[in-house]
Amino acid sequence: MACGGARAKFYACSCFYNKNIFVSTYGVHVSFRNEKTFRTEYGPLLKSRGCLTEESFQQVISQIKAEIERRRxxxxxxxxxxxxxxxxxxxxxxxxxxxxxxFLATEFLQLVDFCNSREASRHGLLQRVTCLAPKQTYKFPIFTKEFCRQFLDELNNFECSGLPKGRPNSMNQHGISIAELGCDASLISPLRDTFLRPITRLLYPDLGGDALDSHKAFVVHYGPAADQDLAYHFDNAEITLNVCLGEEFEGGELYFGGMQQEMDNETEFQAVAHHLTFGILHCGQHRHGALPLSAGERWNLIVWLRASCIRNLCCPMCASKPELVETPGFGEGFSFVQKDISQHIHLQCLRSRFMEELNDKRWRIYMHGHTHGEGQAVGACGTIPENRNQDRNLPINKYSNGIKL
Ligand SMILES: O=C(O)CCC(=O)C(=O)O
Ligand SMILES: [Fe+2]
Known part of the structure; x- marks a missing residue:
């Protein structure tokens, strides 16, 4: 059941312009109103992270002002x-x-067919995908190898074109915005609506999986002349799809920690190896990062999937009722709805989740208890040994509380 339809106009939350600004030198996300308040609020923290002189403090201020200007x-x-x-x-x-x-892998088309069939159930779907870790993280093939190769050729061609490119988001320095390239509406929107939504409807009913109505899509690029790794963060998305487009590479595994709302136990991370053509679906609020690449180049397509009926209730970035600001395109995926209507819609989402669980229970009874819960079928994942973080100079502490916009 859909909650909320496609809307022509989307908005940003005003927090986009002064909160969650990543200061890469010291690995912190900050808010900024003015220099005086900033000094009081963040001076001691920055000092504890090595920002010792007035000159380096002023460099932080300039970096923040430049990022605010970029966003404006x-x-x-x-x-x-x-x-x-x-x-x-x-x-x-x-x-x-x-x-x-x-363009789509046969296994992916079969998953979508299953989700659109009369037999569709969350439980049945969980048996057809690889479940990574207990927090609603799943892996399955999306594209064919041939499509990945052609798309990558296209991305490389664009990269070499010398045309201006915007940064894909506030943390990756290298990559390509799919909307700027010009294939957002013709490639990603149908992928979202026709193929992903039947799957997310079953896997993420509580996150608006059946009500995805906008997205932000971009390609991240790691390699000798690109980004090396990605700091620990959560996404400005209800659900994230991350597809490995290639090429040959070593290292660069995704690692997952706790949910944004939870206190992080900073030593327990799960690394997930990515494979060409495969997509990983995860909750946007599930904290994650990418380990340093040790060889080769890695290109991944990232789609931050958004459901306005969920984010209209509470902005995932400032955790408050969003204060709407007009922007071109999808903005940040918020839409203008009367409060009581959006609450009604949210209740419908919860109801749909309840129905799913009921269906699962019925299915379990039918299966005489032979269930495979989300936590049981673990694919290519494991715990990153503590020393590995040290080996790879990955200062996990530095990255706590990361947020990506
Ligand atoms: O490097 C990756 O594959 C992760 C990218 C990511 O987490 C993001 O862009 O939000
Ligand atoms: Fe991310």
Whole structure:
């Protein structure tokens, strides 16, 4: 059951312009109102992380002001770049810009068929995907190898084009925005609506899995001339899809910790190896990062899937009722709805979750107790040994409380 339909207009929350700003040098996320308040609120913390002189403090202030300016002008610079790219970029493989069924792995199409069938149930789906860790993290093939190769060729071609590129998000320095490239509506929207939504409807009913109505899609790029790793963070998404497009690489595993709302036990992380063509679906609020790449290059397609009926109730970034600000495109996926209507919608989502669990229970009774719970079928995951973090110079503490926008 859908809760909330597609909406033409999306908004950002005002917190986008002054909160959750990542200061990479000291690995902290901060809020900023003015320098005086900032000094009082964050001076001691920054000092404890090595920001010892007035000069380095002023560098932090400049970095924050530049990031706020980048966010304020994001809408207009995005539109300018998108126009320039559509007018002057010659795609190498124009055919990869519009989704076709033959881009998708047979196993993925079978999963979608199952989810659309009369037998569809969460329990049945859990038996058909690899469950990684207990926190609603799943892995299954998405694309064919052929599509990944062609799409990567296209991305490399664009990368070499010399055209301007916006940073894909506030933490990755390298990568490509799918909307700027020009295939958001023709490639990602149908992937979301026709193929992912039947799956997320069953796996994430409580996160608006049946009500995904916007997304932010981008490609991250790790390698010698690109990013090396990614700090621990959670996403500005209800659900995240992360697909490995290639190429050959070593290291760079994703690792998962606790949920944003939980206190993190900072030594217990699960590393998940990624494989070409496979997608990992996880809750946006599930904290994660990427270990350093040791060889090769890694390109992953990231889709932050959003459900306005969920985020309208509470902004996942500031954990308050969102204060809406108009922006071009999908904004940050909030929509304008009357409070009482959105609460009604939320109740419908909860009800749909309840029905799923009821169905699961019935199914379990039918199966005479032969169940495979989410936590039981563990795929390619394990615990990162403590010394590995030290070996790889991964200062996990530095990254606590990360947030990605
Ligand atoms: O490097 C990766 O695969 C993770 C990317 C990620 O977590 C993100 O972009 O939100
Ligand atoms: Fe992420």
């Amino acid at each position: 002008s994001l809408g207009s610079t995005f539109l300018q770049r998108q126009k320039l790219i559509s007018e002057s970029y010659n795609p190498l493989h124009p055919e990869v810009y519009s989704l076709q069924r033959n």
